[in-house]
Amino acid sequence: MRGDEVLGAFLYFQDVIEHLEEFWKEQGCYIGEPYDIEKGAGTMNPLTFFRALGPEPWNMAYVEPCRRPQDARYGDNPNRMGYYFQFQVIKKPPPDNIIEVFINSLERLGISRVEHDIRFVEDNWESPTLGASGLGWEVWLDGMEITQFTYFQEMGGIEIQPISVELTYGLERLTSYIQDVDNVWDIQMSPGLTYGEMFLEQEKQGSRYGFEVADIDLLRRHFTDYEQESKRILKDGLFLPAYDYALKCSHLFNLLDARGALSVSERQNYIARVRGLTRGCARKYCNLRGFEV
């Protein structure tokens, strides 16, 4: 247990989330809920994707489950999984002292800046399927990457203004460090309940499905179906349902990729197709809201 110097109490996984939510609530963030469609990163939540566009302020924090079939390891790897949780913060516009505020959020978890080594190492972020990119850092805590810190520059292929800051805390990394466990499966969720009990079986089955069992033809077919539906309803101005279908396409693409079903150029092609959908949604949103593009 490392985070006990300040709080004097053991931090369960649920406590880490609760402290972060408390903290960001005090910083003026709305504490949101995860979105109910599979996604590869918290950024894909429509409340981040769309709200990063346009001039209005937006401040929100939420836990988002992420699915990355390619990163699955059958539960064998101590810190790599195909299904996990991000704690996501979006601040637009960010305060000038946003880095200090972020460090304070770690102190809330009992990670003192004097007692530990907190570093900002250049890492620029990009999501080709969202047509999004940003500049920033990975944050190191005593040598371990715990957070991605990004100043968004582009979203849905649109240069954004004002820019937002996105913070993505890796909850499992952070908690296993705070609890001093070597393996995410040993993380204590709440008294008497471990991460492994809850998610190990899902990780094993998910790995087998993604790497070995998924029906490639069916996935391709569904991709095309969803793509067409997304395009069709976008013409009608329904950018939110159209975006839902874009997310579904993105997940199907991830599965096909993990399954090793895509050649290099096919892969590029699928990415471009998803990007086409998300760009279309972003544009429609801006047009309907009267934002300049």
Place this chain on the structure above:
Amino acid sequence: MMTHNLLLEVGSDEIPARYLLPAIEEIRVRAEKALADARLTWSEATSYGTPRRLVLYVTDLSDRSSDITVKVRGPSRKVAYDSEGMPTKALQGFCRSLGIDVSDVVIEPEANGEYVYGFKHEPGQTVTEILPTILSEVVMGMDCPHPLRWGEKNWRWFRPIRWAVCLYGEEEVPVELAGITSGRTSYGSRSLHPESLEIPSASEYFDVIARAGVVVDHNRRRQIISEGACSLAKEISGRPLEDEGLLDEVTCLCEHPAPFRGEFSPDYLNLPQEVLITVMRYHQRYFPILDDAMNVLPGFIGVRDGSPNIGMDNVRKGNEWVLRARLDDASFFYDQDLKVPLGDRLDELKRVFFLGEAGTLYDKTQRLIELSAFLGEEAGFSYEQIEKIKMAAHLSKCDLVTLMVRELPELEGIMGGHYARVQGVDEEVAKAIAQQYLPRGASDELPEKGISGILAIADKLDTLAVAFCLGVEVSGSQDPLGLRRAASGVANIILAHGYDIDLDRAIEKAVVLGGQAVRIAEKADEDVDSVNLKLKRFILSRVEAYLTEKGYPAEIAKAVIGSGETRISRLPAMAEAIYSILGTDMLIDVVTGWRRTAVLGSKSSERDVRGELLVEEPEKALFSWVSERRETLDRLFEDREYALYLEELASLRMLIDDCLDHVLIMTEDEELRENRIKLLGAVSDLFTRMADFSYILPFTGKM
């Protein structure tokens, strides 16, 4: 005139390490130029930096810029004065613009008439008037390779600027930077002194900021890290791996470096050294610790940003924890990888594409087997050696689908060599696999002479051939596939190891093989001849670079390449032979002989000189000399006796002069004329196969 010291501190979010050292240099250079342009004087300008601040310090900066008077040309006299000699509107306007009276002008004669000149006096300004404008431009005009855009006005800089301090002596100078106005308020280290602090004066800045936990001098931080690393490593009788790039990087990742030593379990030492070093060096920015025999010891030096005392145990344990997780991963990969013989992975390569769609790595392997065997034969290797080359090529790409290389791509080749060795493959073959990607950069070591060098050439030449068949263009900084580095590799290995490989034949073979791959991918098939030529020019430009780096003048490098000798490993000896007679009469004899024969000799490409058509004594003498000496000349040339060969050419001068001075080459008799031209052509060939001497003309004083 008074002087004071100037301090400028630009505070920002963490600047990426790779930009920091260039930025420290640039801010000083830009400031010196701007201060000089503003006619200010000073003693010394220095600059420093940490991830969170760039600092400029100028000593004894003058408090005013100097006055100057500029002479300005006005209208012509005719325009300036009317017929009565009174000033016109034009002259009055000119004087008004300079702020002078019409009686203050002078008239000066020029080639096309007389002109009016006026003197404009520019008085100096106070330094505090000048600085806000120029310092803002110095900072905001810096070259940021990948700028971040932020704020209401879309400012662009490395990272957002958060504060600025600008003091001239004790006086605050307000400089506007990205919407921020400088003052005297700064901030200390994030962990040791996160609060703001006031800087009383420029010269007190360094003491105040040091007390706030910031080692602002990057050279000092570098020294703290390097000395600390050495003494910590000594505690376990080792020394830190020497690595200037890593030292620069960690210097640029902290404001207050505190090196510490961590440990890992000796159990991990059965991993290959390269794996241990790569994990520590590239993934964690640690200095590995080596013993005297260059073996990795079970420890590492990390550098923390912050206190050397408080919480050091947390930091050490945390870093050890992270490293253990990574080494655990690596051990797992290593054990898994070793379960499969390297050669069994060949089929898996069918699933990995090469350069987009130009076939797979399996296809590339097949091409490498053929190409490297061809190059081995060309270079005169024995049958046994060629079998080894083929074996190495066969296994060369198999490590790319191992878990370890997928996780640590820096180890491509190295892991293949390692796995091959452990699995009982011949040592020479294992070494060739390990060295196939050498040299990785301009200053990297070459693969060893022998079969290693051959496989390394084949790998690069194949990549080049396929890329050129695909029509990939290299220009300026546009070289995503690293083709320039590959071409340098080919040139450097062949020249340094002296492989007697004919570049034309090697390229032709590689392009035929590469072209098949490209056709399989149904990509546009460029004309083969034009691909061959482009690729040859590309590689020859690297050969030229090799020769000039060896110290030969560029003209000599161009001259020997211009000889058309495509067995490029011979070019250094040819360049040396010419270089060694620079400034001698011998060179003048050779160049003159070439010049006199080449002009007329180039009028025909035929060389069948008929002896019976030679009638004058001098042309007979020249012909018989060439006929008698041809065998000797050929032998000297083939045996690389280029110095002796040049001596022979020099000795021809008299015969050539005699012939051209006394025989009318362009005689009216067509048969005689053609024959004489052919003779001169044959003689000039003896010269041009050694060099294109037109590049050497400047060295003989003739242009």
